[in-house]
Amino acid sequence: xxxxxxxxxxxxxxxxxxxxxxxxxxxxxxxxxxxxxxxxxxxxxxxxxxxxxxxxxxxxxxxxxxxxxxxxxxxxxxxxxxxxxxxxxxxxxxxxxxxxxxxxxxxxxxxxxxxxxxxxxxxxxxxxxxxxxxxxxxxxxxxxxxxxxxxxxxxxxxxxxxxxxxxxxxxxxxxxxxxxxxxxxxxxxxxxxxxxxxxxxxxxxxxxxxxx
Amino acid sequence: xxxxxxxxxxxxxxxxxxxxxxxxxxxxxxxxxxxxxxxxxxxxxxxxxxxxxxxxxxxxxxxxxxxxxxxxxxxxxxxxxxxxxxxxxxxxxxxxxxxxxxxxxxxxxxxxxxxxxxxxxxxxxxxxx
Numbered sequence: 001x002x003x004x005x006x007x008x009x010x011x012x013x014x015x016x017x018x019x020x021x022x023x024x025x026x027x028x029x030x031x032x033x034x035x036x037x038x039x040x041x042x043x044x045x046x047x048x049x050x051x052x053x054x055x056x057x058x059x060x061x062x063x064x065x066x067x068x069x070x071x072x073x074x075x076x077x078x079x080x081x082x083x084x085x086x087x088x089x090x091x092x093x094x095x096x097x098x099x100x101x102x103x104x105x106x107x108x109x110x111x112x113x114x115x116x117x118x119x120x121x122x123x124x125x126x127x128x129x130x131x132x133x134x135x136x137x138x139x140x141x142x143x144x145x146x147x148x149x150x151x152x153x154x155x156x157x158x159x160x161x162x163x164x165x166x167x168x169x170x171x172x173x174x175x176x177x178x179x180x181x182x183x184x185x186x187x188x189x190x191x192x193x194x195x196x197x198x199x200x201x202x203x204x205x206x207x208x209x210x211x212x
Numbered sequence: 213x214x215x216x217x218x219x220x221x222x223x224x225x226x227x228x229x230x231x232x233x234x235x236x237x238x239x240x241x242x243x244x245x246x247x248x249x250x251x252x253x254x255x256x257x258x259x260x261x262x263x264x265x266x267x268x269x270x271x272x273x274x275x276x277x278x279x280x281x282x283x284x285x286x287x288x289x290x291x292x293x294x295x296x297x298x299x300x301x302x303x304x305x306x307x308x309x310x311x312x313x314x315x316x317x318x319x320x321x322x323x324x325x326x327x328x329x330x331x332x333x334x335x336x337x338x339x340x341x
Contacts, residue, residue: 022249027317027321028314044248048238113291125291165262
């Protein structure tokens with residue numbers, strides 16, 4: 001490229017390297033019949049807009065209100081969650097871990113970014129970061145403190161390392177002051193981070209305050 | 213925590229960690245496409261998801277560096293760059309296309325784009341040398 005002014009690109013457009021590499025892959029894989037290019041947009045749409053933490057929140061809220069479902073969820077997470085229509089596409093097992101007064105659960109994937117897509121959507125960037133992946137194991141209380149979560153000294157912390165076969169969903173504790181609430185009212189209290197274990201479920205007052 | 217799991221923790225904090233729920237899943241269209249290609253290949257039975265995560269984890273382990281800012285478009289770019297590297301490696305390992313072939317096609321796409329008037333569809337053939 002000349003080091004003159006870069007105004008002489010004509011009327012063409014510039015493709016960045018990453019876009020060109022992905023287009024190359026798409027072309028090769030389509031020509032060899034390994035993918036259907038028309039199916040790609042549906043996959044993107046699914047993970048961008050249709051699968052997200054609202055799924056997981058409904059699972060948690062149901063477990064809070066339906067003891068039989070909670071028992072099923074604890075025993076066979078994949079089946080219980082699958083019964084609500086949320087099934088994993090990678091054939092992974094989904095295991096629900098329940099927070100109690102004694103135990104708080106935290107989920108990480110130390111190797112890459114395995115995550116329960118079917119109930120939480122795609123992971124946030126921080127979940128994929130090297131810092132989180134390393135420190136969730138070596139210094140989990142420090143990580144929680146950065147999220148503003150300070151566990152009582154008597155609460156022990158379990159860190160679950162996800163992999164391609166096993167993904168974890170944290171069932172946070174039901175907030176106090178929600179007695180008699182139904183599933184629809186409870187679900188908005190269940191944040192994505194509370195199902196990873198970096199937060200608690202919202203208190204009813206916090207939820208009300210955030211409503212317009 | 214058991215001591216053998218300590219993974220050389222970076223000294224710096226995770227800046228800005230408390231997280232908004234509205235963070236985009238992808239920061240650039242190519243990231244979404246790379247993701248969808250991988251999911252699509254897995255669903256077609258081209259590779260098991262465990263094979264994918266193994267390949268991806270190996271690339272991440274080789275390139276990973278603690279980043280000062282975990283929640284940025286720049287981090288997403290680095291992450292999906294590793295993702296794409298791993299996907300290209302798997303494509304090569306399965307003898308679909310090697311690196312030189314993929315690079316040739318990518319360069320052709322770039323030339324085709326330069327040669328195409330803005331607003332008209334890019335034809336691959338327009339970039340062939």
